[in-house]
Amino acid sequence: MKLVSRYTDIAEQFAIADKPSPVGEPSLLLFNDAVAKQLSIDVASEQQAGVFSGNQLISNIAPVALGYSGHQFGHFSPRLGDGRAHLLGAVADQQGLLWDIQLKGSGATPFSRGGDGRCAIGPAIREYIMSEAMHALGVPTTRCLAVVATGETVYRQPPQRGAIVTRVASSHIRVGSFQYLATQGDVAGLKALADLAIERHYPHIQATGSERYLAFLSNVIEKQIELVVSWMRVGFIHGVMNTDNTLISGETIDYGPCAMMNHFDFETVFSSIDRQGRYAFGNQPNIANWNCARLAESLMPLISEDDEQAIALLNPLINSFAEQFNYAFTQMWAEKLGLDGNQDSDSELVAQLLALLKDQKLDYTNTFDAITESLQGNAEIPTTLIPWSKLWLQRTNSKSYEIMRKNNPKLIPRNHIIENILNDFVQSGQSATLSEYLKALQQPYQEQAIKTRYTEAKDDAHYKTFCGT
Known part of the structure; x- marks a missing residue:
């Protein structure tokens, strides 16, 4: 696995060198052969547990923790960052495009804010199942390359087995990444990050000056609309659409308190921390619009030195969100x-x-x-x-x-089935159902002989999901 450095030249304190914390007894639970093949990742089977737990570094590229800000349920936190994740670097696919390889649950970082930096086995398995299901459903998403059990206990309520997820993303550039640099008044860093994002995600943008960054915002808005429409097409509720969980690539990231809607209702909420319904199923378009407005605010220094002029140029793009969304919807x-x-x-x-x-x-x-x-x-x-x-x-x-x-899919990742699988892993570290279920989820639009046992809709009126931290 040939890694290259990424984000380290954006700004000081944006990508902080930091090594994963070793774990006691890593063992491979899941490995995504399809993703490995796509990215030509050829880590030997006997090394996989060590590499994807962070115990064994196979590159001279220094792992980093990324800084970002975030509006969390509308409240701004200027310094969040990767509190339990380490970016190992990026690998190139056959077209030469770079893909981030990140360990999640790999220990405390300079952004941990007193946390242990670890991940319990349940949220790790949830992210693997949900991201693979979403990919098969045709929804843009980050993906999981591996899940490794740490052999250690993570002290949550109650204490649980620990695990580390290896996440693959076309980038980890978030709306909160721009907010982080804007809060510091780092115009050079903002420009460097925007140019990197354009190079990776929107290379067709050839404009210069302010037109370049207006075009960037316009393209991000289009991608966010496409993403939320895809979510609503299949009944997905993200559950925590904070600006730090919004990738400018338009990919789904952070499968924490997410869930699938069974009985139709625009007001459906499953997240235990979303007490006001801010991120309800039917409110996701409004939040995507709001998040794009926060990106626009961060880009103001790249548009004009005059704030009023910058706002006058940015406002039409933000105001166009509703019309564009309604058409796509x-x-x-x-x-x-x-x-x-x-x-x-x-x-x-x-x-x-x-x-x-x-x-x-x-x-x-x-x-x-x-x-x-x-x-x-x-x-x-x-x-x-x-x-x-x-x-x-x-x-x-x-x-x-x-x-x-x-x-219209025939098969979605049903909440009650996922919970049963997660409980299996919490109790015994394995599940006899998972392999068959993952295979079924890969063909969500096709009739399958085993489908009927996975399509039953159960009453989820009292179902709650929880953040994975």
Whole structure:
């Protein structure tokens, strides 16, 4: 695994050299062969536990902890940073694009703020399952390369087995990364970070001066819209959309208190720390818009030395978010329902369906799957939807089934199944279900013989998820 350095030339205290803390008895739990092949990662099997626990460094590239700020539930913290993660470096894929390799749960760093820097086994397995499921569902996401058990106890409530996740990302540049440099008044650092982000994620931007960074913000807005629309298409609730958990690449990161929606309701919240519903399923677009506004604030020094002029140039981009999102959101529903063209009445057709889903407490995934398969005579539409379906059928055509099948999964990572798997690992350090479940999740849009045991929707009215720290 040939590593190269990344982020160390952005600004002082942005990427702080720091080694992972050794663990007592590392053992490999999970290894993602597909990701390893994609990135030509060839660590020998007998070395994997040592390398991906941080016990064994196989490069002269110094691991670093990255600094960033963050609005956490709307409250600004100027100095957060990687409190329990070490970036080993980056590897190049076959196209020459760099991918970050980061250990999560690898010990305390200069940003730990008194924490132990460790990760319990449950959150580690959750991130592996969820990121692989999201990837298969076609949602932009970071991915997991490995999960290593540490052989040590992590003192949470209650104490749990420890684990380390190896995360792969096209970059770890967050909205909070720009806030971190802006808070320090580091204009040179802001420019260096923006230029790096453009080079990695938006190389088509060739403009110079302020136009370059306005184009950058515009592209980030587009990616955030694409991401949130993808989340809502499959019923995903991130649970903690802080600015430090918002990548400018438009990839999903930090699978802490995330969950999948069963019964449809825009107000669905599962996160135990989201007591006001700030990050509820239906509020995710508003938060993405808010986070993009925080990025715009951070970019002001790159737009103009005159704050009023900078605001005048940035505001139209932020104000365009709602219109862009509404267009993409409308298109998403049209694809989930296989609508033929666009008609003014389509919005009412969608609204009627969603109202029925909520009132009848129908499962989001299974209902759209049934609607899809009803076009082929392979499933029956729920009785309460039959009057609505007569209107819907008038808006379909011969291509509707194919379009709907690509947009409506049959299989999602069900909350209760994940919890059962996590409990297995907490209790015994392994799960007999995981291998089969991961395999099933790789084909979420296809009929599978084993599918039925994984598609049952259970009442999750009292289900709670928790931050993994």
